[in-house]
Amino acid sequence: MSKIRVIIAGPRGKMGKSAVNMVHLNEQFELVSVLDHKHDGKMLNDIDGFEKYTDIPVFTNIEECLQKSKADVLVDLTTPEFGYLHTKTSLQYGVRPVVGTTGFTKTQLDEIKQLAEEKEIGCIIAPNFAIGAVLMMKFSQMAAKYFHNIEIIELHHDQKLDAPSGTAVKTAEMISAVRKKKEQGHPNEKETISGARGANIDGMHVHSVRLPGLIAHQQVMFGSEGELLTIRHDSYNRDSFMSGVKLSIETVINVSTLIYGLENIIE
Numbered sequence: 001m002s003k004i005r006v007i008i009a010g011p012r013g014k015m016g017k018s019a020v021n022m023v024h025l026n027e028q029f030e031l032v033s034v035l036d037h038k039h040d041g042k043m044l045n046d047i048d049g050f051e052k053y054t055d056i057p058v059f060t061n062i063e064e065c066l067q068k069s070k071a072d073v074l075v076d077l078t079t080p081e082f083g084y085l086h087t088k089t090s091l092q093y094g095v096r097p098v099v100g101t102t103g104f105t106k107t108q109l110d111e112i113k114q115l116a117e118e119k120e121i122g123c124i125i126a127p128n129f130a131i132g133a134v135l136m137m138k139f140s141q142m143a144a145k146y147f148h149n150i151e152i153i154e155l156h157h158d159q160k161l162d163a164p165s166g167t168a169v170k171t172a173e174m175i176s177a178v179r180k181k182k183e184q185g186h187p188n189e190k191e192t193i194s195g196a197r198g199a200n201i202d203g204m205h206v207h208s209v210r211l212p213g214l215i216a217h218q219q220v221m222f223g224s225e226g227e228l229l230t231i232r233h234d235s236y237n238r239d240s241f242m243s244g245v246k247l248s249i250e251t252v253i254n255v256s257t258l259i260y261g262l263e264n265i266i267e
């Protein structure tokens with residue numbers, strides 16, 4: 001069976017490094033190139049820390065990268081702005097995107113869905129690749145059928161660009177699909193300092209903590225008369241996300257539409 005040819009966008013990043021390693025170690029994948037806006041004309045093994053990866057060109061331009069790489073899949077682990085551009089361009093060139101980058105708007109997600117359907121090309125956007133995090137979201141959705149009073153606290157490292165996290169937004173969306181509509185808190189509650197109650201997604205409040213030392217953590221709190229249920233997930237390193245990236249690369253090859261969230265492909 002021929003190998004799945006993979007491009008990684010953002011190889012020097014925290015996630016990109018782990019993804020380069022995972023693809024390199026996996027016999028069914030071949031890393032054919034990387035997209036890195038700061039290393040024009042070099043090979044990957046010219047970049048500090050990547051010496052062992054030989055014969056892999058580095059492109060700075062997404063179109064040139066897609067034209068020359070003859071890839072099946074582009075894995076994007078960059079920033080919300082560039083991740084969106086890379087995803088759309090990749091679909092336009094018939095290369096299937098697997099997107100871990102978070103911070104896309106609803107309108108951007110709708111555009112990507114429409115483009116994937118027009119082109120009949122698979123695309124997976126996963127706000128969280130960690131299997132435990134996907135279970136945390138599914139368990140929260142189950143609990144929300146019984147507990148309607150919910151607050152979400154997400155905690156991340158202080159280099160994160162987007163808030164709230166993609167995982168928190170996805171969790172709130174999954175809960176909203178089953179929860180009776182409700183505005184959390186007292187009907188007359190008033191913030192004396194703006195932002196005190198966090199972001200509001202469909203009446204649920206989402207609180208974003210940013211501290212050095214953290215990686216990626218979330219707890220969903222369900223309050224009821226005389227009891228509190230807390231569902232929590234912690235990622236302690238970026239390798240926790242790699243089984244989900246691997247599964248997404250294997251899956252995206254066989255689908256022809258947008259899949260938003262790993263809960264849609266995990267049995």
Ligand SMILES: NC(=O)C1=CN([C@@H]2O[C@H](COP(=O)(O)OP(=O)(O)OC[C@H]3O[C@@H](n4cnc5c(N)ncnc54)[C@H](OP(=O)(O)O)[C@@H]3O)[C@@H](O)[C@H]2O)C=CC1
Nearest residue numbers: 010012013014015036037077078082100101102127128129
């Ligand atoms: N779905 C999931 O499970 C997970 C998703 N994420 C998401 O993945 C994304 C990356 O996270 P993380 O690795 O922590 O972030 P980092 O900041 O460590 O890495 C991002 C990398 O992308 C590079 N980059 C920026 N713009 C471009 C561009 N135009 N072309 C190519 N490379 C570019 C950056 O380079 P430079 O710094 O030189 O600008 C940097 O090396 C974020 O959106 C994050 O939220 C993170 C963890 C898990």
Ligand SMILES: O=C(O)C1=N[C@H](C(=O)O)C[C@H](O)C1
Nearest residue numbers: 102127128160165166167216
């Ligand atoms: O930036 C991160 O680190 C992470 N981003 C994703 C998100 O926004 O949910 C996934 C995970 O939480 C780590």
